[in-house]
Amino acid sequence: MIPAATPKLYFENPVGRVLEHPDGYVIFRYNPGKRKLSELQAVLAHTRNLLARNRWNRLLGDQRLMAPFTDEESAWIVDYWLDSSRQGPNGLYGAVLLAHDVFARLSNAQVMHEAKASALTYRVFDTEEAAVAWLKQLPRF
Structure with missing residues (x-):
């Protein structure tokens, strides 16, 4: 039996952990609790840097423990993180594990x-x- 590949920690702060998976994708796991906008910005910037550094276009976003986004966080995510001009030339594919908290699910849907x-x-x-x-099963660019 072949052992499962183990992701390597790339960055961590109170918002969550960014992991580099040897199969060619980033894992971003949210921690529970309130966030500071600057800490959310930092962890998402590191996520983007890891994707760019490896020329990856795949992301596993684990939101299961995530608290709802604030209005300020939502606006920043839409304007910065999800802005198509900031994505790679082939776009980005995200597999999302939805939050257990219904309000966090709603805030993500709104974003x-x-x-x-x-x-x-x-x-x-x-x-x-x-x-x-x-x-x-997605193509790697």
């Missing part, structure tokens, strides 16, 4: 609705196994 011109193609999954299976 995605507002980001109409996003170069992010994403799907929502109930299990990490299903999310990883989807990511692995």
Whole structure:
């Protein structure tokens, strides 16, 4: 039996952890609790840097423990993180594990609705196994 590949920690702060998976994708796991905007900006900037450094276009976003976005966070995510001009030339694919908190789910849905011109193609999954299976079948650029 072949052992499962182990992700390597790339960055961590109170908002969450960014992991580099040897199969060619980034894992971003939110921590529970309130966030400072500057800490959210930092962890998402490191996520983008890791994607760019490796020329990857795949991301597993684990929002299961995430608290709802504030209005300020939502606006920044739409204007910066999901802005299509900031994505790679082939866009970004995201497998999302939705938050357990219903209000966090609603705030994420609102952000995605507002980001109409996003170069992010994403799907929502109930299990990490299903999310990883989807990511692995996508083309790598």
